[in-house]
Amino acid sequence: MQEVIRLGEGLLDKPEDIAIDKDGILYTATRDGWIRRLHKNGTWESWWHVESEGLLGLTVTQAGDVIVCDAENGLLKVNEDGVEVLVSHFNGSKFRLADDVIESSDGTLYFSDASTKFSLNEWHLDVLEARPHGRLLKYNPRSKETSVVLDKLAFANGVALSADQDFLVVCETWKFRCLKYWLKGDTKGETEVFIDNLPGTPDNINLAPDGSFWIAMLQLSHPRLKFVHGARIVKRIVATLTVSRLWIFGAHKKAMVVNVASNGKQIKRSFDDPTGQVMAFVTSVLEFEGxxxxxxLQTNFIGKLPLNST
Known part of the structure; x- marks a missing residue:
C-alpha cells in the first residue's frame, strides 16, 4: 500500500466507509458526526452534521439519497433536504449497533445489526463473549416495515449484493467468514458459507465492477483470541482493561484488503500494510475507475490506491 494517496487529510475523523454515486461524487461519514462529500473537481463539502459518534456504513440509492447506518439511531436517509431517520427500533427495542447497508433494485434496504447486546463503544466485548448477537435485517421503504432475514450471526458486519442480485453476502467478523443468502432461484431463502478461513476478520464488503468482491480485513490475532477464550477468568480481566481492544486485536498496527471471486472459491488479489506505516485498521474498500x-478507523484521511500498484 505504499502508493496510497491521502484524500481529505486532516478534515476527516476516522472515515469508516465510502460510497460513490453515479456522478462520481464520493461520500463518507465520520466519527465527529459529519457526512462529507468529495466532488469531482477535488473540493470537499461538509454536507450535513448529525449528533452522533457512531456513523458507520453508507450507500447511495438509485434515487440519489445517501443511506447511513447510525449505530444507535438506525438507518438515516440523507439528501439535499436534510437528514431523516427511517427506522430506529425493531420489535420495541432501539438498535445498538446498526452497521452496514445496501439497496436492492426493488428499493429494499438490507442492513446489518452487528450486536443486539453490545453498543459501538463496547464492540470488543462481543468477541470476548463469543456468542452470536448479530443479525441481518431488511427495511421496506414503501411499507416502512422491518423484518429479520438472518439472526444469530457472529458480529454481522459488511453487506453486499451480487452483480445479478441473486444473492447477498454478509460478513461474520468473529468467525473469519462471509455467508451467502440466496434471494432468487430454487435456493431462494437458503443460506450457505460464501468464504471462510479468511486471513483476517472481514469488516465491510463491496461489489467490484467485474462481479467479484472487495473485503476489508481487520488483522486480528488467532493465538491471542484462542488464549483469551481458553479461560473465563482471563476474559473477565481483559474485558476490564482500557487497552483490551488493542491487546486482543492487532488491528491498529496492520491493514489488509482482499479481492474474492464472485463464487467465493478463491482470493484473487490482496494488498496489505503489515506494519501500518501507511494505513492501519482499514475498515472498507471500494473499487472505482481503476x-x-x-x-x-485509524486515520484522518481516505486512502486512494492505484489498482496497478504492486
Missing part, C-alpha cells in the same frame, strides 16, 4: 478507496 483505484481502490480505503476507509479506516
Amino acid at each position: 483505484h481502490l478507496y480505503l476507509g479506516s
Whole structure:
C-alpha cells in the first residue's frame, strides 16, 4: 500500500466507509458526526452534521439519497433536504449497533445489526463473549416495515449484493467468514458459507465492477483470541482493561484488503500494510475507475490506491 494517496487529510475523523454515486461524487461519514462529500473537481463539502459518534456504513440509492447506518439511531436517509431517520427500533427495542447497508433494485434496504447486546463503544466485548448477537435485517421503504432475514450471526458486519442480485453476502467478523443468502432461484431463502478461513476478520464488503468482491480485513490475532477464550477468568480481566481492544486485536498496527471471486472459491488479489506505516485498521474498500478507496478507523484521511500498484 505504499502508493496510497491521502484524500481529505486532516478534515476527516476516522472515515469508516465510502460510497460513490453515479456522478462520481464520493461520500463518507465520520466519527465527529459529519457526512462529507468529495466532488469531482477535488473540493470537499461538509454536507450535513448529525449528533452522533457512531456513523458507520453508507450507500447511495438509485434515487440519489445517501443511506447511513447510525449505530444507535438506525438507518438515516440523507439528501439535499436534510437528514431523516427511517427506522430506529425493531420489535420495541432501539438498535445498538446498526452497521452496514445496501439497496436492492426493488428499493429494499438490507442492513446489518452487528450486536443486539453490545453498543459501538463496547464492540470488543462481543468477541470476548463469543456468542452470536448479530443479525441481518431488511427495511421496506414503501411499507416502512422491518423484518429479520438472518439472526444469530457472529458480529454481522459488511453487506453486499451480487452483480445479478441473486444473492447477498454478509460478513461474520468473529468467525473469519462471509455467508451467502440466496434471494432468487430454487435456493431462494437458503443460506450457505460464501468464504471462510479468511486471513483476517472481514469488516465491510463491496461489489467490484467485474462481479467479484472487495473485503476489508481487520488483522486480528488467532493465538491471542484462542488464549483469551481458553479461560473465563482471563476474559473477565481483559474485558476490564482500557487497552483490551488493542491487546486482543492487532488491528491498529496492520491493514489488509482482499479481492474474492464472485463464487467465493478463491482470493484473487490482496494488498496489505503489515506494519501500518501507511494505513492501519482499514475498515472498507471500494473499487472505482481503476483505484481502490480505503476507509479506516485509524486515520484522518481516505486512502486512494492505484489498482496497478504492486
